[in-house]
Amino acid sequence: MNIQAKLIIATLGLATLPLAQAADFEDFGRVVRVQPRVEQIRTPRQECRTEYVQVPVQQERGAGGGIVGGVVGGLLGNQVGSGSGRVAATAAGAIAGAMIGDRAENRNVGQGVQEQAVRQCRTVEAIESRTNGYDVTYEYRGQTYTSLMSRDPGNRVRLRVSVEPLDGYSQSQYSQY
Numbered sequence: 072m073n074i075q076a077k078l079i080i081a082t083l084g085l086a087t088l089p090l091a092q093a094a095d096f097e098d099f100g101r102v103v104r105v106q107p108r109v110e111q112i113r114t115p116r117q118e119c120r121t122e123y124v125q126v127p128v129q130q131e132r133g134a135g136g137g138i139v140g141g142v143v144g145g146l147l148g149n150q151v152g153s154g155s156g157r158v159a160a161t162a163a164g165a166i167a168g169a170m171i172g173d174r175a176e177n178r179n180v181g182q183g184v185q186e187q188a189v190r191q192c193r194t195v196e197a198i199e200s201r202t203n204g205y206d207v208t209y210e211y212r213g214q215t216y217t218s219l220m221s222r223d224p225g226n227r228v229r230l231r232v233s234v235e236p237l238d239g240y241s242q243s244q245y246s247q248y
Contacts, residue, residue: 094233094234094235095231095232095233095234096231096232096234097229097230097231097232098211098230098232099227099228099229099230100209100210100211100216100227100228100230101209101210101211101226101227102207102208102209102224102225102226102227102228103208103209103210103215104206104207104208105205105206105207105208105223105224106205106206106207106208107202107204107205107206107223108202108203108204108205108206108219109200109201109202109203110200110201110202110203111198111199111200112198112199112200112201113196113197113198114196114197114198114199115194115195115196115197116194116195116196116197117192117193117194117195118192118193118194118195119190119191119192119193120190120191120192121188121189121190121191122188122189122191123186123187123188123189124186124187124189125184125185125186125187126184126185126186126187127183127184127185128183128184128185132173132177133176133177134173135176136172136173136174136175136176136177137169137170137172137173137176138169138172139172140168140169140170140171140172140173140175141165141166141168141169141172142165142168143168143172144164144165144166144167144168144169144171144172145161145162145164145165145168146164147164147168148160148161148162148163148164148165148167148168149161149164151164204219204220204221205219205220205221205222205223205224206218206219207219207220207223207224207228209224209227209228211230
């Protein structure tokens, strides 16, 4: 090999030396424990139901039976009576006919009942559990670390390892992806 080829190889070797000594690299840590962070969320909501109740209703009395009965009774009383007693018989027949006609029309009138729907509502709290993250404990090179993660990493966690000198000594720093 000639000197020029050796010079080019040496130059390329020196140029790639900083890349070989990169400050960051990836590695994996072993997951020891995963604990989900669960938050209880309370949400108010309406809970309603419909009940059917019996409500008393006052029925109205009719007047038609009393009027018709009074007219018929008056006519009958007028036919029965004679002379000056005719006026009294007409009046008595009208009163008796009105009473009989009123009773006949309103014999079932009084207090009735009607079924009515009543809606009853109340506010209740619905409790929902929501996972906000995971406390993950993992081991890397004999050290134990705990970190909050957005998802469960499984059996191992991917790490970015950063190495930089500190006062002439080498110290490693670890962080997970």
